Amino acid sequence: FCKKPNKFRKPFGLILSIAAVVALNFKLCFSVCARAEYEVNGECCPMCAPGNHVYWHCTIDTSTTCVPCPALTYIDEPNGLDKCFPCTLCDAGQGLRVKRNCIRSADTVCEPLDGFYCTEFAMKHTECSPGQYIKQAGTALTDTVCSDCSEGSYSNGSFTTCQLHSKCETEGLREVKPGTVSSDAECGNSTPVGVIAGTAGVVVLVTAVGISLIYLKLKHKKTQTPTTGNTLIIIIKVIIIKYNFSINLIRPVTVT
Structure with a gap:
């Protein structure tokens, strides 16, 4: 006689397989070691x-x-x-250097090179631009913080504070070039060299004419006519007028 197939055999085998897997996992998770x-x-x-x-x-x-x-x-x-x-290698190309060498029981410890800081890898510190100052210097973990200079002050980008522009007039000088946010004002002598040289030349010339006038008066006192004296006076006046005109041409204009 043919036996009927047992419909419970297949599910029973599946249950046994699941039980074996659970037992194996239990043994692995709860090791006796x-x-x-x-x-x-x-x-x-x-x-x-x-x-x-x-x-x-x-x-x-x-x-x-x-x-x-x-x-x-x-x-x-x-x-x-x-x-x-x-062991970990500290790559200088990524801005790293060895802080502590690798040993058998500990890995290498890396740190950023000077001028770098770490995020996921070393980053070069930001360099402040001219017209900015270093508000907060960079560290191994943070970047440099820059801030703009206010009006009337300057920084070349490497200062930790902005410097005030020089006041030329307080030093008895004149301003040759005004200051900017990245550079200081440039000061020069209060009297231009050209003015000094021109003044000296005119003084010498006037002195010479004066001496000549006195000499002529003494020498030709009796024969001197009013016309000669008037002519010399006119020459002196012309020299003085030309001197004043030249001074006005080279005198610096003060901007307020």
Whole structure:
């Protein structure tokens, strides 16, 4: 006789499979190994100390065999690993340098180069532009903060405060070039060199004419006519008028 197929056999097998998976997961999650041990092939083996990795796993008769991490590798925790991690390289091209070298039990510690700060990687500090001052200097974690100079002050971008423009008149000088937000005012002598030279020349000329006039009066006192004296006076007046005209041409104009 042919037997009827058992409709309960297939679901029952599925239930057994699920139970086996749950039991396996329970065993993995709730390992009986102590905190300083790791499980391998159903055995609890002692972990290797930081700076070492597993060379041979333990057996029933032997403990774990550990060896030091090779050069340029590390492990910073007790472990059951058969390889160490490679040390981090501080790339100068990304603005980094070594703060603390890598050792077997600790990774390299990097820090930003001078003039850089860190976000996800080192960034060069912002340089303040002319007309701005450094409100807050950059650090290893923050960028430089710049601020604009107010009217009447200046900075070339490297100052921590804006400097007031020089007051030429208070120093007995005249302003040759007005100040800007990025440069100071330029001061010069209060009297231009041309004016000084012109004044000296005219003084010498007038003195010479005066001496000549006195000499002629003494020499030709009896024969001198009014016309000669008047002519010399007219010459002196013309010289003085020309001198005043030249002074006005080269005299600086004061802008208020």
